[in-house]
Amino acid sequence: MxxxxxxxxxxxxxxxxxxxxxxxxxxxxxxxxxxxxxxxxxxxxxxxxxxxxxxxxxxxxxxxxxxxxxxxxxxxxxxxxxxxxxxxxxxxxxxxxxxxxTAPVVSGAMRALAVAWEPEWAVATADGLWDELSGGSRLGCFVGWMTYFSRERGEVPPLPAPVCVETVGDEGTLVTLTPERLTPSNPEHVALAWRTQKLLEERGLFRLMVHPAAIRRS
Incomplete structure (x- = not known):
């Protein structure tokens, strides 16, 4: 599929x-x-x-x-x-x-992933923004140009413009920060990403994808 x-x-x-x-x-x-x-x-x-x-x-x-x-x-x-x-x-x-x-293609890919794989969380982002917002961890949860949250993660609140919040069927919610491609070289984009991440963190949507105990055992 x-x-x-x-x-x-x-x-x-x-x-x-x-x-x-x-x-x-x-x-x-x-x-x-x-x-x-x-x-x-x-x-x-x-x-x-x-x-x-x-x-x-x-x-x-x-x-x-x-x-x-x-x-x-x-x-x-x-x-x-x-x-x-x-x-x-x-x-x-x-x-x-x-x-x-482009926004339509990446959004379509995110929706395809959500419907076919039913992930808890998914992100579409550039390397530089990934490094900055993730705190260096590939096992946590952070915001990107587009971020998907399953319903199990919790309800995504309304977010200030230009952020767009859309449902993906019954599976979850897709958050898109900007209609144009998000770039880590644009300070306004980075600032918007940080503000949005803070709002979503306050709603408890950024739990770790892998529990620290599992990391220690590995």
Whole structure:
């Protein structure tokens, strides 16, 4: 379901290749993201993680000055420390960024993730803003350009403009800080992110994704 919904966001997400050590080899590993395909992937030794987990990487296959998007996911593990995640990396190159990293596409990807995977929390953000707002932790919970909260996290309060708060079906709420792409080099964007994060923290929406006890045991 996730790949189908993602393809509806932008044509670039309509084709996928297994991740490999080189672009040339990866371009020979195209696949249709169907249930039957992933049942085969689940059985491959190279995608096994530990005794019970599954780790997989895929790429949209764009080359040259437009490197496309990449996806990494892990699921099925019984480990307490970061057992399940999905990372979708958007293009960093100018051509790909201008075409794909837009509010409608990113919002669509966030909704696809929420509907297909039902996460507790998800964030779409730039590297610099991630580093600043997360306090250096990839296991906590923080705000980004777009932030998704499941209903189990609590109710998202009304937030001051230009922040947009929208429901995602019955699953949860999507918070979008600005209609334009949020950038860590823009001090107004950073200040808005901090203000919004503080308001959401006060409502108890930023509990840790991984309990510190699990981190110590790892």
């Amino acid at each position: 996730f790949f189908r919904l993602l393809a509806e966001c932008h044509p670039d997400f309509a084709r996928w290749y297994e991740k490999s050590s080189s672009a040339r080899k990866a371009l020979q590993l195209g696949f249709e993201p169907t249930r039957e395909t992933f049942l085969k992937f689940f059985g491959r030794e190279k995608y096994k993680s530990g005794n019970d987990g599954f780790r997989f990487g895929a790429w949209t296959g764009h080359e040259a000055q437009d490197q496309g998007a990449m996806l990494m996911l892990a699921c099925g593990s019984k480990a307490e420390f970061s057992p399940n995640f999905l990372w979708l990396f958007f293009p960093k190159e100018a051509l790909g960024k201008e075409r794909v990293v």
